[in-house]
Amino acid sequence: MSGIYIHIPFCKQACHYCDFHFSTSFKKKDEMVIALCQEIALRRNEIDHDPLIETIYFGGGTPSVLSINELESIINIIYENYTIDDHPEITIEANPDDLSEEKIRALAKSKVNRLSIGIQSFFEEDLKLMNRAHNAQEAIDCLTLAIQEFDNISIDLIYGIPNMSANRWRENIQKALELNIPHISCYALTVELNTALPKLIEKGKIPPVNDELAQQHFEILVEMLENNEFEHYELSNFGKPGYYSKNNTAYWQGKSYLGIGPSAHSYNGKQRSWNINNNTKYIQSLDQNKLPKEIEDLTPNDQYNEYIMTGLRTIWGVSLQKIEKDFGHRYKQYLVEQAQKHIEEHLLFLDGDTLLVTRKGKFLSDGIASDLFLVNLG
Structure with missing residues (x-):
């Protein structure tokens, strides 16, 4: 076992682009924490085969809407029921408007040792377009305070935002560099069906998302961060040496994790499970000591596809030796044959026995991976 993920399904308001599970009503927050x-206690026996917990990650939603006491109560239950590494990475995702000086200092005194802050942009017009709960000044203020108390800080930035010029995107990155943030996660703005964004685009209130603009921003991002000693260790993630996200790295390397909370997913290499994405039903189920989850057994093809997808996104790539060892020679042969055209187009390359994306192929890595998937290999 590598880690435990806890999904906190509450947000102050709905961002226009977000399709994660959350509620803007806090009426059931106390019941949810209970x-x-x-669930944490009920699932302690699921990981007897690999009991050491190396990471604890609070995601959402917006985990920073919880009080320090609520966060500590959850962390304490984990420590009471699991074997925890001597130096675990304990991360909380936070929004700038929640990170007052008092909250930051209280978090620094808790077991939390890593902050992942949803900045998204340092510009007011971008934040308003995305319907973020914070403003540009709050973004600067919270980071100025946070770096005084925390060494390990990550921020999220979004690129490909309509009307965001290349210069404004450069200024966003430059601001993060000036603040000496050691880890930066960057995501292209995408149009998800069950969000406000496609409706706003359809009504002409927001310009359409432009893939060419996103690719231009991505290339600027890679160049600027690599020129400033960041390592591009995963498609959307950049860290200075020693500051990779241990939680996310474990996911990309196929390690097991336990997902706690409504809509949370779990994975053990052979099975994937997911909890119901309804707060009321989740609470009612746990109140009856029942786990509100479904389980899927992963076929060899599923496991192969999972490894291809996660491996190609990272600097560790896809090991042909591992493919042959775990899945057999036919899988390796299929992968080599499917990869050939991408190698010829300089999107993939082989480094010894490892298949990797080229710099040209990075932005396209998810599409390349899907072309290497297989449905049947009888």
């Missing part, structure tokens, strides 16, 4: 603690 239910989360109950």
Whole structure:
């Protein structure tokens, strides 16, 4: 076991682009914390085969809407029921408007040792377009305070935002560099069906998302961060040496994780499970000591596809030796044959026995991976 993920399904308001599970009503927050603690205790026997917990990650939603006491109660239940590494990475995702000086100092005194802050942009017009709960000044203020208390900080930035010029995107990155943030996660703005964004685009209130603009921003991002000693260790993630996200790295390397909370997913290499994405039903189920989850057994093809997708996104790539060892010679042969055209187009390359994306192929890595997937290999 590598880690435990806890999904906190509450947000102050709905961002126009976000399709994660959350509620803007906090009426059931107290009940939710109790239910989360109950699930943590009920699932302690699922990981007897690999009991050491190396990372604890609070995601969402917006985990920073929880009080320090609520966060500590969840962390304490984990420590009571699991074997925790001597130096675990404990991350909380946070929004700038929640990170007052008092909250930051209280978090620094807790077991939390890493902040992942959803900045998204340092510009007011971008934040308003995305319907973020914070403003540009709050973004600067919270980071100025946070770096005084925390060494390990990550920020999220979004590129490909309509009307965002190349210069404004450069200024966003430059601001993060000036603040000496050691880890930066960057994502292209995407149009998800069950969000406000496609409706706003359809009504002409927001310009359409432009893939060419996103690719231009991505190339600027890679160049600027690599020129400033960041390592591009995963498609969307850049870290200075020693500051990779241990939680996310474990996911990309196929390690097991336990997902706690409504909509949370779990993975053990052979099975994937997911909890119901309804807060009320989740709470009711746990109140009856029942786990509200579904389980899927992963076929060899599923496991192969998972490894291809995660491996190609990272600097570790896809090992042909591992493919042959775990899945057999036919899988390796299929992969080599499918990869050949991408190698000829300089999107993939072989480094010894490892298949990697080229710099040209990075932005296209998910599409390349899907072309290497297989449905049947009888």
